Amino acid sequence: MAETEKTGNAIVETIKTVVYALLIAGVFRTLFFQPFWIPSGSMKQTLLIGDFLFVNKFAYGYSYASCPSIVIPRFGINLDAKKLCGAVDGDNTRLWGSDPERGDVVVFRHPVSGRDYIKRLIGMPGDKIQITGGVIQINGEPATQVADGQFDELMELQGPQGLRPRCANGAVGQGGVCSKERAIETLPNGVSYPVLNIGPQASDRTGIYSVPEGHYFFMGDNRDNSADSRLAQTAGGVGFVPYENLIGRADRIVFSSAGRSMLFFWTWRGDRFFKGVQ
Template identity: 65%
Template sequence: MAATGKTSSSIWETVKTVFWALVIAGLFRTLFFQPFWIPSGSMKDTLLIGDFLFVNKMAYGYSYASCPSIRVGGLNIDAQKICAFIDGDNTRIFGSEPERGDIIVFRQPTDGTDFIKRVVGLPGDRIQMKEGVLHINEAAVGLEPAGDFVEEFTRQGPLGIRPRCENGVVGEGADCLKSRQIETLPNGRSHSILNIGDQRSDNTGVFTVPAGHYFFMGDNRDNSTDSRFPQAVGGVGFVPFENLIGRANRVVFSSAGRSMLAFWTWRSDRFFKRLE
């Protein structure tokens, strides 16, 4: 009997340890930093498929979007239900507004999917694309040529996505090129953007950003589903302030392979790389 009691006590202690470890991990993820793995190429060449980073959730304060959604097997509990007590009125606790040029993880307003893009439009701004050039409040942003971005034409990341190339159809393993420019926003923030070719999203009407909302775009301009596309067709549209999750400041780890365990595909030059 003594041995059985001791075993039961040991099991109970293990259960309690695991429970509190999960609680602490959940609080840390909710209040401070959220891990994020880059699954697509919409932010190239700032972010590459396989980059791993932590999102600073303290940057803009807290809203329902700060809470993690729980999706395990058939269990699907959305963050909006978990943190319903701070949902509503498009507000945040300890809120701080983003700056133009910040790279932000946010919840897509319609289906709650996490996206990562760059904020280019603030409340009240008028945003328009003309011949592939971003215009903010009727003024074109600064652009400087910066050579070509070159990557191998092959399947990338766990999803096996092949890149799109400005130099047309190329064979497996060939160089896939995109012309690169340095874009400078009105507040002086600069970053690189890529071009693949002429398409409808290079010329748009004027988007007037509503109060309490933001306009996002990907740096890989011709391969990004962003605020240029309405939510009704799977786009992002205008993103409410309360949907911001946090700011991305630095890549922590990066792997060019299908699995992070394939150490020969690690990009050591991107470890702890600061994002611009």
């Protein structure tokens, strides 16, 4: 009988330990830092597929979107932030909120799908944004671009999804060098970063976007390979993003792997460990 009681107590204590650990992890992830893997190439070369970073969640304060989504298809679990914290959704405000700055790399919640996206903040509330000849115009002032050579990568399957890069130098075979034109873009507030260009396309020439109050306009640094605010939410883009949908700011890459799995240590990018995001 004593052995049975000891076994039962051990199981209970183990369950308690797991529950407490999950609660602590949940609080940490909700209030401080949220892990984020870069799944696509829309932010190259600033962020590469396979970069792993922690999102600074207290940079902009807290809203319903600060609640972590728990999606584990294998076990049929799909609890997103709106289901968990939807009671505080809809007022477009934040607790201890602070405004993001133009040029920040931000993780936000897609207004329709609820999935987490990461892009660069280009347009602030009240701005008028237009792209002419691939150059961003912000309230009539261009975000200057200075040619900076090219960005080269191998034509190979990238990340767990096995994505192939798009190239400016035409059709490239497996193992070949895939190149894109690179420029250094500078926003009116002085923030500079590299942007990539594959070739002329419709999104290089747009009408004027008037950013509503309480909303933001985002773009990917890999300009010709990014579904962002240039496209409406109904057309596969993200449109204007409400203030309450901001999750946090990407400050630093912690780990990076170029392979299909983080366990493939020979594909680790040691030069990107603990690299700041600019």
